Every structure is written in C-alpha cells, then in structure tokens.
Amino acid sequence: MxxxxxxxxxxxxxxxxxxxxxxxxxxxxxxxxxxxxxxxRTETHDGFRLECGPNTVQDDxxxxxxxxxxxxLTDEWIASRPENHDRFIWKNGRRHRLPSPPFSILKALTTPMMSPLGKLRFACEPFVARGDNSAESLRSFGDRRLGPDATRSLLEPFASGIHGADPDRLEIESAFPKLAEAERRFGNLLPGMFKLARERRGGGPRRSPLMRSFADGLQxxxxxxxxxxxxxxxxxxxxxxxxxxxxxxxxxxxxxxxxxxxxxxxxxxxxxxxxxxxxxxxxxxxxxxxxxxxxxASTDVVVVHVGAAEKDLTAPLDGFGHLAVRDHGVRTLGTIYASSLYPGRCCSPGQVLLTSFTGGALDPAVIDMDDDAILQFVLADLSRTVGFRGEPVMTRINRWPEAFPQxxxxxxxxxxxxxxxxxxxxxxxxxxxxxxxxxxxxxxxxxxxxxxxxxxxx
Ligand SMILES: Cc1cc2nc3c(=O)[nH]c(=O)nc-3n(C[C@H](O)[C@H](O)[C@H](O)COP(=O)(O)OP(=O)(O)OC[C@H]3O[C@@H](n4cnc5c(N)ncnc54)[C@H](O)[C@@H]3O)c2cc1C
CATH class of the missing domain: 3.50.50.60 (FAD/NAD(P)-binding domain)
Incomplete structure (x- = not known):
C-alpha cells in the first residue's frame, strides 16, 4: 500500500x-x-524517427x-539547429517567414502577409484602450487589440497549431495568459510583452529559448x-x-x-x-x-508523417515549419520540418521528414477518414506548400482522439x-x-x- x-x-x-x-x-x-x-511518443519506421506527439520542448x-x-539527461538534451528556428505562415498561396519575435512592430510592417491597412491597424495596438479580457475569445481579443488581419494571420494559426482550437471559443486568459496579462497590467501587448519578459528574467540578459529534444527522440x-x-x-x-x-x-x-x-x-x-x-x-x-x-471538451488530431527525397521538394526546408491560415487553400493545420530540426530523423542523407497536423476543432471529420483519404489531402497540401512532387518513401499516420483539452x-x-x-x-x-x-x-x-x-x- x-x-x-x-x-x-x-x-x-x-x-x-x-x-x-x-x-x-x-x-x-x-x-x-x-x-x-x-x-x-517516439517511433521508428523504415529508418525514420517519428515524433507521434510533441516534437520539441522549450528550454526556458x-x-x-x-x-x-x-x-x-542534461548532456543528452540537444538543441534544434539554430539556422532553422524561423516559422512560416502559409497565406495567399505562399509561405511567409514570420517576423521574430512574433510581435515586433517594425518587422511585422515589412511582411507582405498583411494588407497595408492591416499593418497600420496592427501598429496602432499600443494606443488601443485597455479592455476587459476576462472570458473573452481569442478572436474577439485579437480583433479588438491587433485588428482582424493580424488576428487571422498571426493569432489564429497559433491557436490551431498549439490547441487545435476554434478561435471563437478559445479563452484568451486561459490559452494565452501572457497576452491577457500584458493587456491587464500594461494596457498594451507589444511593449507589454517585452516588459513581462524582462520581469521574468529579473533584469538579466535577454536570451531566446532553444527548442530541445534528444538524439533518440522526446520519449x-x-x-x-x-x-x-x-x-x-x-x-x-x-x-x-x-x-x-x-x-x-x-x-x-x-x-x-x-x-x-x-x-x-x-x-x-x-x-x-x-x-x-x-x-x-x-x-x-x-x-x-x-x-x-x-x-x-477535447479535440482530436491526426498526425501524418511523410518521408521523402529532398530532391522531390522545390522549397527549402530552412525553418521550424509552417502554420496555415484557414481557408487559404490547404486543409492541413501546419507542418513541422522535422528533419531540419534535429539530426538522425531520416535513415539516409538526401531525405527529409515532414510531420503534418490535421483535424482539430474546426475539422473534426479527419479522425474518421481512412488513411488513403487523409494521405491524399496531406500530400496535395505538401505539394502546394513546399513543392513536393514525387512518391513518399515513408508514410505513417497517428490518430490522437481527445488530443487537446479545449x-x-x-x-x-x-x-x-x-x-x-x-x-x-x-x-x-x-x-x-x-x-x-x-x-x-x-x-x-x-x-x-x-x-x-x-x-x-x-
Ligand atoms: C500531436 C501533439 C503535438 C504536441 N506538440 C507539443 C510540442 O511540440 N511541445 C509541447 O511542449 N507540447 C506539445 N504537445 C502537448 C503535450 O505533449 C501534452 O500536453 C502533454 O504531453 C500531456 O501530458 P499529460 O501527462 O498531462 O497527459 P497524457 O500525456 O495524456 O498522459 C496521461 C496518461 O494517463 C494514462 N491513463 C489514462 N487513463 C488511465 C487509467 N485508467 N489508468 C492508468 N493510466 C491511465 C494515459 O495512458 C496517459 O499515458 C503536443 C500534443 C499533441 C497531442
């Protein structure tokens, strides 16, 4: 006992x-x-090391x-390749490199991802009056503070990538508490997030967190x-x-x-x-x-791994991966360029591993589709987003019923x-x-x- x-x-x-x-x-x-x-859960299939669930843990x-x-395990904790930290957003038929850090005004103003009016509205955020964000949805919060264009292009893809969630139902103070706290305490998000980060560092030097895993995978x-x-x-x-x-x-x-x-x-x-x-x-x-x-409530997610020859892709996988803006021509929520993050994910040089996330609150039908149908739309999406043409050398599908609590x-x-x-x-x-x-x-x-x-x- x-x-x-x-x-x-x-x-x-x-x-x-x-x-x-x-x-x-x-x-x-x-x-x-x-x-x-x-x-x-880490699995090995046909020589590819697959993360069926999470791929990385942030070391901050x-x-x-x-x-x-x-x-x-301190000596075995490996950092992801520094040259591949950037994320992309898929919108209007192309990948946009995300300004980093995500809420940097000046960098955001250079991205073609948002319309000129959308950028202007985004840049006005520090001057928007403080509101009550308790029990507020992510979309309402984002529209109010950043404007609809930035909400759709920046916040919503993260909401579906991290929570598999519906932005109209996701509660901002629970899902993104730092954003809610920045508004509550400082009255704005852009300078407020920097102040919060500085407080947490206790005035110490600024350090970008690394994404980490292990040579044999997170498991x-x-x-x-x-x-x-x-x-x-x-x-x-x-x-x-x-x-x-x-x-x-x-x-x-x-x-x-x-x-x-x-x-x-x-x-x-x-x-x-x-x-x-x-x-x-x-x-x-x-x-x-x-x-x-x-x-x-919880939502289902289906993870689809595709191993391929690098020569069969037209886009370089020089980043962490991409998240897709909804209704911009792909069904997949996002794709991690798994072989760009850590070594040893593929069985031989010249190969790449792509891990795509599908389903979530706004596409609940995916979990009940058969493997061929899921693979068909994921491969079509990869052909649009990273120019994949050819036959995969490995595919694997992991279904996660009730993957993400909402x-x-x-x-x-x-x-x-x-x-x-x-x-x-x-x-x-x-x-x-x-x-x-x-x-x-x-x-x-x-x-x-x-x-x-x-x-x-x-
Ligand atoms: C596809 C996916 C990708 C993700 N990516 C990331 C990422 O990159 N980075 C990140 O930080 N987070 C990520 N997450 C989130 C993170 O992985 C999870 O939130 C976290 O692992 C959940 O851990 P947990 O212990 O709370 O729950 P679980 O991992 O769900 O553990 C619960 C355990 O309870 C056991 N159990 C259930 N019923 C019983 C029973 N009756 N008796 C005994 N045992 C039982 C289950 O078997 C299970 O092992 C991801 C999640 C998913 C699904």
Missing part, C-alpha cells in the same frame, strides 16, 4: 513522481499503456532543467524517468475504479497480475480530464468536481471551481495539460508543484 498513488504515466504524472522519488517518498505510478510518456523553464537533470525523457522509478512505476496497469475507505482511497486496476486492489492516503489523478471525471464520479464528495472535469470560454472560472472543490477532498490531487497550460513545460511545472506540496504535507 503506497502512501501516494499516481494514476497516469504521461509527463505530468512522471514529473510529480520524480519529485517524490527524489525525496524518498513512498509512492507508485500506474500507467495504462505499455510504454511511459502518454502523448510523448527551470523545472524542466531540474527534471532533465534528475533523470541524468527518451519519460522512458528514462520510468527506468529511474523502477518498481515505483508499473506500465500496462489500467485503473478501473476509485473508491473511499475512511481517509484512504481504494483503487482497482487490471495489469499483468490480473485484477488488483490497492489503497493509498494520497491520490494524484494525472489522466486526461474525461477519464479523471469518470473515475471520480462515484465518490460522494467528488460529484461536482467530476462534473467539472467531464465538461472539459480551453473554452469559461475555462478560467471552471479551473477556480476545480481548485475550490479539491480543498474539500483531502488527499486528492489533479494534474494534467487541461489545467495550467498544454505545453510539456506547463505539465512539468504543475506535476512538480504537486509533488513538492505532497512532500511538504507529509
């Missing part, structure tokens, strides 16, 4: 577990899948450095953590139900040993929100909490209710990408925070 039981061996659960492990706490992680990592969060160091991190946890991590163990026995939680799971019952004093739910809600529904004091969790309008209020509900249920903790941000960094930060709280309360 462990003191703390963590359900879910994605990066949120593993970050919490590693914090407890380092402190010598008594705990156990139960993960339904055979392999650790959840959405972080101290907790992530700590986790990587605790796993003994190196969860796999190494699971190996460090050894007997405290059990894969292939699916939790079927949670019940209460006095102050303890009783957990039933099925695993290699058949049906197992175990108890714990602290229970950490690190699963997607719907599953957490389903598990909690039967607890008398958690019905409201379960309702809140089950009400969080930070819909009302999410911040829901998150506050979730926190209030948890206060009344001692021993219960919840972590995951539906609470404090979807990035790996966000998950690590909140997982470690819960680990530290459990240690301090022990």
């Amino acid at each position: 462990p003191d703390t039981l963590i359900i879910g061996g994605g990066i949120s659960g593993l970050s919490c577990a590693m914090t407890l492990h380092a402190a010598g706490a008594d705990m156990l992680v139960l993960e339904a899948a055979e392999e650790p990592g959840g959405k972080i 969060v101290p907790e992530t450095h700590d986790l990587v160091a605790a796993a003994g 190196t991190l969860p796999a190494t953590i699971a190996a460090c946890l050894a007997g405290e991590y059990r894969g292939g163990c699916r939790v079927q139900s949670v019940a209460r026995d006095g102050e303890s939680f009783v957990v039933h799971y099925t695993g290699p040993q058949g049906n197992v019952e175990t108890s714990c004093r602290n229970l950490v739910l690190a699963t997607p929100p719907r599953i957490a809600g389903d598990l909690l529904m039967v607890l008398d004091d958690a019905a409201d909490l379960a309702g809140e969790l089950r009400a969080i 930070y819909h309008i009302g999410h911040a209020a829901r998150q506050r209710r979730i926190t209030e509900n948890l206060v009344g249920i001692p021993g219960l903790h919840i972590i995951g990408n539906y609470l404090n941000g979807v990035s790996i960094n966000d998950c690590i930060r909140s997982g470690m925070a819960v680990g530290r709280r459990l240690i301090s309360e022990a």
Whole structure:
C-alpha cells in the first residue's frame, strides 16, 4: 500500500513522481499503456524517427532543467539547429517567414502577409484602450487589440497549431495568459510583452529559448524517468475504479497480475480530464468536481508523417515549419520540418521528414477518414506548400482522439471551481495539460508543484 498513488504515466504524472522519488517518498505510478510518456511518443519506421506527439520542448523553464537533470539527461538534451528556428505562415498561396519575435512592430510592417491597412491597424495596438479580457475569445481579443488581419494571420494559426482550437471559443486568459496579462497590467501587448519578459528574467540578459529534444527522440525523457522509478512505476496497469475507505482511497486496476486492489492516503489523478471525471464520479464528495472535469471538451488530431527525397521538394526546408491560415487553400493545420530540426530523423542523407497536423476543432471529420483519404489531402497540401512532387518513401499516420483539452470560454472560472472543490477532498490531487497550460513545460511545472506540496504535507 503506497502512501501516494499516481494514476497516469504521461509527463505530468512522471514529473510529480520524480519529485517524490527524489525525496524518498513512498509512492507508485500506474500507467495504462505499455510504454511511459502518454502523448510523448517516439517511433521508428523504415529508418525514420517519428515524433507521434510533441516534437520539441522549450528550454526556458527551470523545472524542466531540474527534471532533465534528475533523470541524468542534461548532456543528452540537444538543441534544434539554430539556422532553422524561423516559422512560416502559409497565406495567399505562399509561405511567409514570420517576423521574430512574433510581435515586433517594425518587422511585422515589412511582411507582405498583411494588407497595408492591416499593418497600420496592427501598429496602432499600443494606443488601443485597455479592455476587459476576462472570458473573452481569442478572436474577439485579437480583433479588438491587433485588428482582424493580424488576428487571422498571426493569432489564429497559433491557436490551431498549439490547441487545435476554434478561435471563437478559445479563452484568451486561459490559452494565452501572457497576452491577457500584458493587456491587464500594461494596457498594451507589444511593449507589454517585452516588459513581462524582462520581469521574468529579473533584469538579466535577454536570451531566446532553444527548442530541445534528444538524439533518440522526446520519449527518451519519460522512458528514462520510468527506468529511474523502477518498481515505483508499473506500465500496462489500467485503473478501473476509485473508491473511499475512511481517509484512504481504494483503487482497482487490471495489469499483468490480473485484477488488483490497492489503497493509498494520497491520490494524484494525472489522466486526461474525461477519464479523471469518470473515475471520480462515484465518490460522494467528488460529484461536482467530476462534473467539472467531464465538461472539459477535447479535440482530436491526426498526425501524418511523410518521408521523402529532398530532391522531390522545390522549397527549402530552412525553418521550424509552417502554420496555415484557414481557408487559404490547404486543409492541413501546419507542418513541422522535422528533419531540419534535429539530426538522425531520416535513415539516409538526401531525405527529409515532414510531420503534418490535421483535424482539430474546426475539422473534426479527419479522425474518421481512412488513411488513403487523409494521405491524399496531406500530400496535395505538401505539394502546394513546399513543392513536393514525387512518391513518399515513408508514410505513417497517428490518430490522437481527445488530443487537446479545449480551453473554452469559461475555462478560467471552471479551473477556480476545480481548485475550490479539491480543498474539500483531502488527499486528492489533479494534474494534467487541461489545467495550467498544454505545453510539456506547463505539465512539468504543475506535476512538480504537486509533488513538492505532497512532500511538504507529509
Ligand atoms: C500531436 C501533439 C503535438 C504536441 N506538440 C507539443 C510540442 O511540440 N511541445 C509541447 O511542449 N507540447 C506539445 N504537445 C502537448 C503535450 O505533449 C501534452 O500536453 C502533454 O504531453 C500531456 O501530458 P499529460 O501527462 O498531462 O497527459 P497524457 O500525456 O495524456 O498522459 C496521461 C496518461 O494517463 C494514462 N491513463 C489514462 N487513463 C488511465 C487509467 N485508467 N489508468 C492508468 N493510466 C491511465 C494515459 O495512458 C496517459 O499515458 C503536443 C500534443 C499533441 C497531442
């Protein structure tokens, strides 16, 4: 009977577990899948190293450095090629190199991506009166502050690339909290974002974050953590139900040993929100909490990998990748130039690897299409965006049902209710990408925070 039981061996659960492990706490992680990592999954097919979920982690969060160091991986953490950091936006039939940093006024004024009027409106942002951005959609916020042209060209592609979201439903303060905070505190976004960044650096020197991975792919991190946890991590163990026995939680799971019952004093739910809600529904004091969790919608995403001969592309893959503006002739949400980021992604020189993201809230039909139909439109899109002509040497499709939790309008209020509900249920903790941000960094930060709280309360 462990003191703390963590359900879910994605990066949120593993970050919490590693914090407890380092402190010598008594705990156990139960993960339904055979392999650790959840959405972080690296596979090798026909010699290509494929990231089925995330491709990169940004190295500007101290907790992530700590986790990587605790796993003994600091020397193996590789940075993406510096010459390929730029992103492109696909609009009006061509790729536009995105001004970096994204909200630099002067650079934005040089891009042909926006109309002259759109640029003028964008440049007026610092003079737009401060508004109330609580419970406001990304589109409404963007239109109000930056104007419709910049919203469509800059904000919306990021909303679909990061959240797979509908810009009319995505809540700005939950999905892009720094933008909302810049307006709230400084009354503008463009200078406000710089001031926020300076505050976070504590006046230290400016440093652009690097995008990182590992030579064998991102799954190196969860796999190494699971190996460090050894007997405290059990894969292939699916939790079927949670019940209460006095102050303890009783957990039933099925695993290699058949049906197992175990108890714990602290229970950490690190699963997607719907599953957490389903598990909690039967607890008398958690019905409201379960309702809140089950009400969080998620969207499906389909990831399509295409390996190709470099000579079959007319456009250079000299960047991170491109995001597409909706209704500009391609169905794909965006494409990462995976082989331009890190070495060792293809099986031989002269080959490239392209990872495209499709589906999301505005194109939910994709997940139910057959592989051939998906491949057909992705290849047609690649022919338009990067001039791919020829036969792929490798294709692979990964379907992710319920991939991205949706930070819909009302999410911040829901998150506050979730926190209030948890206060009344001692021993219960919840972590995951539906609470404090979807990035790996966000998950690590909140997982470690819960680990530290459990240690301090022990
Ligand atoms: C296609 C895609 C691309 C992305 N790209 C990036 C990127 O480039 N950079 C970035 O920072 N972020 C990216 N993200 C986001 C990031 O990968 C995720 O938000 C993060 O990995 C989620 O981690 P998690 O632990 O909260 O959830 P998950 O990874 O979903 O982990 C939850 C775990 O719970 C387990 N589980 C579920 N039910 C049970 C049960 N009953 N019993 C036991 N275990 C159970 C699951 O098997 C799973 O392993 C991407 C996400 C996707 C889907």
